[in-house]
Amino acid sequence: MPRAGGVYSAPPGTKGNPNTTIESAKYNALVDDLVADANAARPVTAGGSGSSTAVGGNDNFNLYGADMASAATLNLANSTGSIINVTGTVAITALGTLPAGAERDLVFQGVLTFTHNATSLILPDAANITTAAGDVARMRSLGGGNWKCLAYQRAAIAPYAGPSSTETLNNKSLVDNTTFIIDEADATKKVKLQVSGVSTGTTRTLTAPDADGTVAINSRLIGSGFRNLKVQVTSDTQVTITADALSVEDTSGYLARLSAVNVTAALNASGANGLDTGAEAASTWYYAWVIWNGTTTAALISMSATAPTMPGGYTHKLMVGAIRNDGSSNLWRTLQYGRECRIVIGTNPAASVLIASGTTGDPAVGTYTDLDLSAFIPPLATKAYFTVSNAVDTGAELILSPSASYGGGASSTNPSYACFIVASAAINGSLQMYVPLETAQHVWWASDSGSNKLFIRGWEFNL
Secondary structure: OOOOOEEEOOOOOOOOOEEEOHHHHHHHHHHHHHHHHHHHHOHHHHOOOOOOOOHHHHHHOOEEEOOOEOEEEEHHHOOOOOHHHHHHOEEEEEEEOOOOOEEEEEOOOOOOEEEEOOOOOHHHHHEEEEEOOEEEEEEEEEEOOEEEEEEEEEOOOOOOOOOOOOOOOOOOOOOOOOOOOOOHHHOOOOOOOOOOOOOOOOOOOOOOOOOOOOOOOOOOOOOOOOOEEEEEEEEOOOEEEEEEEEEEEEOOEEEEEEEEEEEEEEEEEOOEEEEEOOOOOOOOEEEEEEEEEEOOOOEEEEOOOOOOOOOOOOEEEEEEEEEEEEEOOOOOOEEEEEOEEEEEEOOOOOOOEEEOOOOOOOOOOOOOEEEOOOOOOOOOOEEEEEEEEEEOOOOEEEEEEOOOOOOOOOOOOOOOOOEEOOOOOOOEEEEEEEEEEEEEEEEEEEEOOOOOOEEEEEEEEEO
């Protein structure tokens, strides 16, 4: 008698009746039926494997069940197979109750949140999983409604191909304090990246140069680099800074490279693109800065050459030049390219700036007078540029030197650094000269003619 739905039923008419002789044909038919059933593959519903082979039986125990829609509690006690397609996008927080040891494979058909719970739904890395179509999770019951994920396979990630193959990581974040690059020949040599210096909420991209060779990564670099720098005072209150590129630095010494810089700051404004603190003071040296907050590039004017008061959010800076206003709080017009700055004549000042004239010391033997340039060149100047003129006295002489240790203009063993002599009264004597500075804002000079005049033209910076 064949089974119906896995249930065995005896052939009709085989049951005996009291006080009635059992018929041999019916008895033998029942015995033969029982023998046949005992030797046939027992269905799963009757406690068998449904197959006469081990492979077939295993297959019968691992069948796809009916699809189940995602829900807060995806009750796997209702599953009709050990492999279940999970449809929908509702977040899952529980899986129902099955005996400890029971396993189910969940094949997600869409995007949902598979929610970690340290007791009832234990997921890898103790973190929620955002599923994707085709992802597979193998879950094992711990009993009492508690489950643990034994494995999670992302559909979009290829399996590991072995040490000789190239593996590609996509959409992965590596924790900086636990991730190392190790030398293949010596595992004691390690590199660890640290991103704590990056501003909160921002991403920094490190781009390798398009060139062969070794690129050295240093934790501290020189932060005063620039290309095609121009600093120009354009009005009584404003200075404009442009550069093809320059590097700004934070307080930890980390750099950011800015390109196509074009910013303007005004002394009568405050904060970014203005004065860093306080009100403008007359006859004062100010320093021009480029500052950056991770997104915006701005200019800043400060009395400090080393530590301006930074506006809120600005972390990186670079000092690029110095500017000065006069007694009326109007800026001198200056034009700086790179480290060299010159005074622009025409507006303010309207004429060349005379800084000294007349007689002092003795240029013939090298007797010098200290000349204070603090009103004419900034403290960071390393070189000063001058014009000397005399249109009257033939043989008039003026000498300039970085210190009083130099000799006279005609000395054959220790001549002055620069020397001006009027060859003839008929010639309007004028000479451009420069002197490197050994003492900030000071040079030494001597002059033997009341008609000698010394004008300041500009300076060179130590940036």
